[in-house]
Amino acid sequence: MISRLLAIDPGFAKRGKGCACAFFRDGRIAGVWFARPEQISTRSPVAYPVDPSLDLVLWECPQVDARSRASVPAIVTLAAVGGELAGLYAGMTGAAVERVAPSAWKGSVPKPIAHGRLWRVLDDRERAVLGGDATARAIDAAKRKGALSRWGKPGAAYYAASFDAHNLLDAVELGCWRLGRRTATDAENEP
Numbered sequence: 001m002i003s004r005l006l007a008i009d010p011g012f013a014k015r016g017k018g019c020a021c022a023f024f025r026d027g028r029i030a031g032v033w034f035a036r037p038e039q040i041s042t043r044s045p046v047a048y049p050v051d052p053s054l055d056l057v058l059w060e061c062p063q064v065d066a067r068s069r070a071s072v073p074a075i076v077t078l079a080a081v082g083g084e085l086a087g088l089y090a091g092m093t094g095a096a097v098e099r100v101a102p103s104a105w106k107g108s109v110p111k112p113i114a115h116g117r118l119w120r121v122l123d124d125r126e127r128a129v130l131g132g133d134a135t136a137r138a139i140d141a142a143k144r145k146g147a148l149s150r151w152g153k154p155g156a157a158y159y160a161a162s163f164d165a166h167n168l169l170d171a172v173e174l175g176c177w178r179l180g181r182r183t184a185t186d187a188e189n190e191p
Contacts, residue, residue: 003027004051006089007175008059009167010082012036019085020167022175023050029126029175032168037084040092054093058178059086060170061099098178105177111155112142115169121181122172130172131165138163 002024009020017034024030062078083099090097106114116139119127127136142158149158159166 002055002179004054004056004095005175005178006050006054006057006095007171007178008057008082008086008089009171009174010060010062010078010085011167012077012081017164017167019082020171021085022168022171024175024179025051027179027181029122029129029172032129032172034164034167035085037081037088040085040088050089050093052093054089054095056178057086057090057093057095057097058174059083059097059099060105060174061101063101063103065103100174100178105174110146110151110158111166111170112139112146112158114155114173115139115166116143118169118173118176121176126172130168135165135169138165139169142166 003026005024007022007024011017011019011034018036018039019034020032021035022029022032059082061082062075064072064075086097086099089095109117119136119139122130131138138159141160142155145158146153146155156166
């Protein structure tokens with residue numbers, strides 16, 4: 001059983017905050033943050049302090065396929081940054097590392113729909129870690145915008161530009177998927 005898991009959704013944009021990280025303890029979200037590999041050293045972690053007894057570092061390894069909207073160089077950079085950060089955290093803690101392709105855990109479900117499904121399986125404490133009611137309102141607004149445009153854009157485009165928590169939600173969803181909690185691919189109770 002995995003009692004301490006770190007899930008990483010890669011990010012590298014210069015104006016962005018880096019990779020989204022979600023730390024789970026005993027199957028529940030214990031913390032979320034953004035980190036870049038250059039913020040971490042194997043001797044002194046600068047980013048959120050991860051439990052030294054971490055069991056697994058799980059990271060999304062982007063894939064190139066017909067649905068890819070990013071350029072191949074951007075996808076390669078995402079994979080490199082995600083893998084590097086995963087390796088650094090695993091090196092600091094002795095945890096195993098596992099990579100997973102987006103198609104394996106989230107399929108083609110639009111981001112706001114997946115986030116709405118995720119929100120329903122989180123408890124109140126976990127929702128608070130992710131911003132509580134403000135995040136719930138942002139998810140609902142993004143779902144309305146996406147439905148109105150028939151989901152013709154990438155999922156992140158339906159969120160306000162200042163709302164970067166959609167990346168944290170992706171990291172949380174990845175961790176929940178690995179832990180066997182309900183995921184984006186579950187369609188029951190669809191709004």
